Amino acid sequence: MPRPAPDTRSRLLAAAAAEFAARGYAGANVDRIARAARVNKAMIYYHFRSKAALYGEILRDMFDAVAAGVQAVAASTRPPDEKIRRFVEAIVSAAEERPHFPAIWLRELAEGAAHTDAATLRHAGAVLAALGTILEEGRRLRRFQPANPLLVHIGIVAPLLLFLASAPLRRKLDRIATANAAVVSRDAFVAHIQRVTLAVLEGRIA
Amino acid sequence: MPRPAPDTRSRLLAAAAAEFAARGYAGANVDRIARAARVNKAMIYYHFRSKAALYGEILRDMFDAVAAGVQAVAASTRPPDEKIRRFVEAIVSAAEERPHFPAIWLRELAEGAAHTDAATLRHAGAVLAALGTILEEGRRLRRFQPANPLLVHIGIVAPLLLFLASAPLRRKLDRIATANAAVVSRDAFVAHIQRVTLAVLEGRIA
DNA sequence: TCAGTTAAACTAACTGGATAGTTAATACTG
C-alpha cells in the first residue's frame, strides 16, 4: 500500500545503521542495506538523497539524542554527584536505544569526524559543554575539585564506548578463547565508571 | 637503482598505515597509497600479496610491539604499582612510535576485529594477559584489591586510545571552536590514567 | 676488466568486477 509509506524509511535507517556500524561508511554497501531492509535500492535515493545523506541522518539522530539527554541532566536540579551519575547513565541509555551508536562514534573519532557535518559536530560539542557546566556547578558548591573537562569527559566516554562497541568482539573471543573469565555486566561497568569519575572529581585520587 | 631495493617497502608501509588510519580498510585506496609513497602501484603487489596482506602486516607489527612491551613490563622485577605505571607507559610509547596505531586499533574494535587474523588476535590477547599477571601479583603481595582485569584494561586502554586517536579531531575543533580551553598535554593525560588506575587497584575508590 | 647473464626491482597500461546513483515505467490509494 504505497501511499501510507509503511515503514520503508525506518527500516532503511535501521538496516543502514547496522551496516555502517559493522563496516564503516566506506565499507558499507548500499545494495546490502536495501536487501537487509527488504526494500528496493532505489528507495534509498527516493527517501534520502544519497548514501552520504543517509549516513548523515543517522549521525544527526544519534548526537541529537545524546546531547538532549545530557543537557536535560545538566539543567536538572540535583546535587552535582547525582548529575554525574545521570550524565553517565544518559550516555549509556542513548547508546542502548541505538545499539550501533558506539561503533559509529568510535569510527568518526578515528577519522577526525570526516563525515560529520557542522551542525552534528556542534551537538557533539554540546555533550562536552554540558559536562563542563556540571563540573563548574560542583566546584561552586565546593563538592568537586577543579578538573579539566576534556580529561574527565574522555575518562567517561572512552570506556563506555569501547565497552559497548566491543561487545560483538568479546562474544566472538569468548567463543574461541579458553575460558576467558573476564566478563563484565553492563550495570557493573556503568557503576564502576560512575564511582571512578566521582572519586576523581571529589579529589579522592592520590 | 633497483637491486638494493631502497626503502620502497618501508615507504609503502608508512604510507599505507597513514591511509588505513585516516580512512579505514575499506576506505583506503591502493592508488593513493602508492602515490603517497611515490612508488608504482604494482610494487604493492610485488612486495605484499594484496591490500589485505599489506594491512595485515601493519596490524601484526603494531600488536607485536605492544605485546612485547607489556610482557617485558610484566616479567620485570618491580613493585606492582610501578609495573602498572610502566604498563601504561609501554602502551603509549608503542603508540607514539606508530602514530597511526590508535586510530587503526579503534576501528578494529568497532568492527569486531574483522580484518585481524588469529595470530595477531593472540598477540592482542597477550596484552590483556600481561595485565592479568600484574594484577595477580599485586594481589598476592597484598598491594592490590581483587579487580576484574577486563574492567581495568578498558579503563586504561580506552582513554589512551581515544586521547591519541582524537588528536587530529581536537586540533581541527580548536581551529574552529570559540577558544576551547580544554587542551590536555600527553604527559598530564598519562599521569592521570596511571593515578586513577592505581587508585582503583589499591581500593581507594568509594 | 669487461661482455654476457641472471634475477630482483620497477613501470605503463590494461582488465574485470563491484557499486553508487539514475531512469522510465508501473502499482496503489485517496
Added chain:
DNA sequence: CAGTATTAACTATCCAGTTAGTTTAACTGA
C-alpha cells in the same frame, strides 16, 4: 485521475589486481 511509492534494469565510474615488458645491480668467467 493525481500524485506518492515502488520496481527492474540500466549506466558510469572507480578501483583492486594483472600483465607484459624494461631497467639495473650483482655476479660469472675468460
